[in-house]
Amino acid sequence: MMMNTWKTQCKFPPGTVITGKWHGGIYQLIRELGSGANGIVYLAKGTKGHTALKMSIDSLSITSEVNVLKAFSKVQGDSPGPSLHEMDDWESPRGRIHFYTMEYIQGPDLLTFIRKNGQTWVGILIVQLLDALEKLHQEGWTFGDLKPENLIVSGPPPRIRFIDVGGTTINGRAIKEFTEFFDRGYWGLGSRKSEPSYDLFSTAMLMIHMYYPKKFAKVGDGKKQLVQQIGSHPELARFNPVLQKALFGKYDSAKRMKEELLMILSERQDKAPSYAKRYATRQQKKKKSGSLKETVMVLLLTIVLYALYIYSYLL
Numbered sequence: 001m002m003m004n005t006w007k008t009q010c011k012f013p014p015g016t017v018i019t020g021k022w023h024g025g026i027y028q029l030i031r032e033l034g035s036g037a038n039g040i041v042y043l044a045k046g047t048k049g050h051t052a053l054k055m056s057i058d059s060l061s062i063t064s065e066v067n068v069l070k071a072f073s074k075v076q077g078d079s080p081g082p083s084l085h086e087m088d089d090w091e092s093p094r095g096r097i098h099f100y101t102m103e104y105i106q107g108p109d110l111l112t113f114i115r116k117n118g119q120t121w122v123g124i125l126i127v128q129l130l131d132a133l134e135k136l137h138q139e140g141w142t143f144g145d146l147k148p149e150n151l152i153v154s155g156p157p158p159r160i161r162f163i164d165v166g167g168t169t170i171n172g173r174a175i176k177e178f179t180e181f182f183d184r185g186y187w188g189l190g191s192r193k194s195e196p197s198y199d200l201f202s203t204a205m206l207m208i209h210m211y212y213p214k215k216f217a218k219v220g221d222g223k224k225q226l227v228q229q230i231g232s233h234p235e236l237a238r239f240n241p242v243l244q245k246a247l248f249g250k251y252d253s254a255k256r257m258k259e260e261l262l263m264i265l266s267e268r269q270d271k272a273p274s275y276a277k278r279y280a281t282r283q284q285k286k287k288k289s290g291s292l293k294e295t296v297m298v299l300l301l302t303i304v305l306y307a308l309y310i311y312s313y314l315l
């Protein structure tokens, strides 16, 4: 009932002009992009070009999402989420509506991208995701509701971005929004406390979902079931050590998970481009066992292979 009320209040046809009460920004709605639990997102045209405009009658949720977007902008390097343009109110014919505008992120969601471009992309995109998560966690936030619909692959070059920051929570609190399949509480594998390991569990579930596009429900012992699902898919099974550690809360940082994932990806020389393969073979011949030198070399090799791997796909 509540939802219908706000939905009706925030529903406007293309062409509607929104004028900011406090900052005077003018936006014309182009089309609806989607609606969530508390608002509607439109593609709009402002004086500086296209923008995504989220409106809601709930000022608290708008303020809290704006705060998350501000935190994203503090993240080192490019923001993993949409950059915030401005926040304002609009005195609409149906009363005051709160809104903010942000970068319009164009591209397919994660699952659509994988369906179109193949599973060879899974590793690299998850590495990118872990990179973004590491930065977010360092700023003291947990993303929370990680699912394919909240991840857009923009580009080229393909780059994974977060949308829908409604579930992003300060570390140490209770997770605000979650989706059963990606929630460790649902699988009986941990609490709903916002902390890095919560996101890493969801990341492992994202990987599983990319190989099992049809989500499956929990039957009996969640832990046993997930281990079985991983083991019975040959492509997914090679990620087994990393997946199990992430599912069972053994990683306390996305960085560590990323490093171990990169190790597995660098082992996959059969799929690597030929120059990468030659490089890897050369390095293996030179390899001296059991030393720090070896660890450094493996890491370097991993980085080089990763760069070549990406490069080969951009050609």
Ligand SMILES: Nc1ncnc2c1ncn2[C@@H]1O[C@H](COP(=O)(O)OP(=O)(O)OP(=O)(O)O)[C@@H](O)[C@H]1O
Binding pocket: 033, 034, 035, 036, 037, 038, 039, 040, 041, 052, 054, 082, 102, 103, 104, 105, 106, 145, 149, 150, 163, 164, 165, 166, 177
């Ligand atoms: N910055 C953006 N760029 C492009 N599309 C966006 C952007 N933000 C949101 N969208 C689109 O608008 C839809 C609605 O977004 P919104 O954040 O309101 O909620 P949701 O993800 O559908 O649901 P909920 O918040 O309930 O989890 C998204 O699914 C996405 O398709």
